[in-house]
Amino acid sequence: MTRIEVNGEPREVSGATLAEALAELGWGTAKVATALNGDFVPASARAGQALRDGDRVEVLAPMQGG
Amino acid sequence: MRDFYGVTLDSPLMLGTAQYPSPAVMEAAFRASGASVATVSLRRETGGGQAFWQMIKGLGVHVLPNTAGCYSAREAITTARMAREVFETNWIKLEVIGHADTLQPDPFGTLEAAEALCAEGFEVFPYMTEDQVLAQRLVDAGCRVLMPWGAPIGSGLGLNNRYGLRTLRAAFPEIPMVVDAGIGLPSHAGDAMEMGFDAVLLNTAVAQAGDPVMMAEAFGLAARAGALARRADPMAPRDMAVPSTPVIGKAWL
Numbered sequence: 001m002t003r004i005e006v007n008g009e010p011r012e013v014s015g016a017t018l019a020e021a022l023a024e025l026g027w028g029t030a031k032v033a034t035a036l037n038g039d040f041v042p043a044s045a046r047a048g049q050a051l052r053d054g055d056r057v058e059v060l061a062p063m064q065g066g
Numbered sequence: 067m068r069d070f071y072g073v074t075l076d077s078p079l080m081l082g083t084a085q086y087p088s089p090a091v092m093e094a095a096f097r098a099s100g101a102s103v104a105t106v107s108l109r110r111e112t113g114g115g116q117a118f119w120q121m122i123k124g125l126g127v128h129v130l131p132n133t134a135g136c137y138s139a140r141e142a143i144t145t146a147r148m149a150r151e152v153f154e155t156n157w158i159k160l161e162v163i164g165h166a167d168t169l170q171p172d173p174f175g176t177l178e179a180a181e182a183l184c185a186e187g188f189e190v191f192p193y194m195t196e197d198q199v200l201a202q203r204l205v206d207a208g209c210r211v212l213m214p215w216g217a218p219i220g221s222g223l224g225l226n227n228r229y230g231l232r233t234l235r236a237a238f239p240e241i242p243m244v245v246d247a248g249i250g251l252p253s254h255a256g257d258a259m260e261m262g263f264d265a266v267l268l269n270t271a272v273a274q275a276g277d278p279v280m281m282a283e284a285f286g287l288a289a290r291a292g293a294l295a296r297r298a299d300p301m302a303p304r305d306m307a308v309p310s311t312p313v314i315g316k317a318w319l
Contacts, residue, residue, distance in 0.1 A: 061115025065107025066082030
């Protein structure tokens with residue numbers, strides 16, 4: 001298991017990549033954008049993005065804004 | 067008419083999507099206002115994001131994602147990249163905030179982010195003060211739209227520095243400009259349009275009105291009225307009275 005932080009919450013994931021972790025967390029098909037440790041990770045790069053203990057993942061979705 | 071990165075808008079009203087009493091009221095407000103652009107944001111997914119996005123798509127308006135809440139160029143650049151992927155648009159309302167109390171834009175961070183984003187092909191709408199020097203630097207960076215504030219975000223104070231806005235408008239005749247933030251009343255929106263601005267962007271004034279849908283309609287009408295008046299070339303004001311009824315032919319009584 002890899003211990004990471006997802007949207008500020010500690011999570012444990014078994015997947016080795018960002019794509020696998022997202023699917024595991026229920027965002028496999030959702031319209032979301034991802035960042036890893038403050039840097040944008042395009043959807044097309046998630047499958048090749050390995051995760052390590054302590055990584056900070058942000059999963060953002062469309063929201064109200066002014 | 068000046069366009070926004072090649073897009074001509076049907077209405078000069080850009081409307082925010084936050085703070086409404088309910089999603090249904092927001093939807094009705096958009097329809098009543100005739101707004102042509104909806105601003106949206108990206109936040110941590112907590113479950114409502116997908117339905118919200120479907121509703122926004124259903125409005126049939128242009129979507130302008132923002133980088134609201136970012137306090138550094140780095141945060142804003144990352145947010146913009148994420149927004150481009152999710153919203154599938156090169157448009158980005160660039161906000162780099164410099165102070166938590168005034169929500170005044172940080173001119174240095176805004177310029178740094180604008181330079182990076184323009185180089186990456188973004189079509190940047192920078193939220194800025196009415197500073198003319200900053201405006202020139204943003205145009206040099208590649209911005210083809212400028213968004214000076216009227217007053218601090220959410221304050222409803224209107225056009226705080228009419229002189230500054232007027233001189234900014236005159237200094238960049240080719241650049242489309244949106245007065246963004248601080249607009250509290252339809253008269254403020256009409257005023258900005260009469261001054262030659264190309265659009266107004268507001269949120270709180272509609273969303274927090276007692277009747278948001280009615281206020282949205284009022285803003286739509288005011289923005290259109292101001293735009294029409296500008297195109298109609300207003301008369302010049304003068305200090306002395308001039309009779310409008312002909313003097314010739316008046317009876318000798």
